[in-house]
Amino acid sequence: MVVPGLGTYPRHLLANTMAFNVLCHLRYDLLAPGGPLPFELPPPDDALIAPAVEFMLAGLPQMQGHELDAIVAEPLVLDLTGPGGTTVTVLPAQGPHEHLRVVPGDTDATTRVRSTAGNFVSWGTTRTPWRESCEITGDPAAAEQFLARLDIV
Incomplete structure (x- = not known):
């Protein structure tokens, strides 16, 4: 499935794009404390956050193109x-015409960024500063370059 301006995704992620939009825009744009509506909702659970995170991770290599690949x-x-x-x-791009890759699991990478998945939805879309939610181990400069440029649409 092609999402104009955002990339190409497996068809099963279509529902995840909707979950992402509802979670992100409702929780972070419309509801207080970040938005104008003072309604309270229960904390989001796995069923709400996991599809949004899956879509964001699938889009990460495509949405910013070579800007992230270079760093x-x-x-x-x-x-x-x-x-x-x-x-x-x-993982770094494998060639000049390739994008970085996001693969499941933990490699033996020395640089790690730890955050809650719920906060990732917020800082990964630049709604909140990543510095408030991320713990970096390993090479802070490498992680900070990546985090400072990450802006999933």
Whole structure:
């Protein structure tokens, strides 16, 4: 399935794009504390966060194109915890016309970024600063370059 301006995705992720939009826009754009509506919802659970995170990780290599490809020189582990949590490794692009890759699991990468998956939805879309939610181990400069440029649409 082609999503204009955002890339090409397996068809099963169509529902995840909707889950991402509802979670992201409702929780972070419309509801307080970030938005104007003072309604309270229960904390999001795995069923709400996991599809959004899956879509975001699938889109990460495509949405920013070569901007991120140029700064990821070594594998970087994203360890997303709590509801919707997963661990993936961001691998450098394999050639000048390739994008970086996001693969499931933890490699032996020395640089790691740890955050809750719920916070990833917020900082991965630049709604909140990543510095408030991420713990970096390994090479802070490599992680900070990646995190500073990450802006999943």
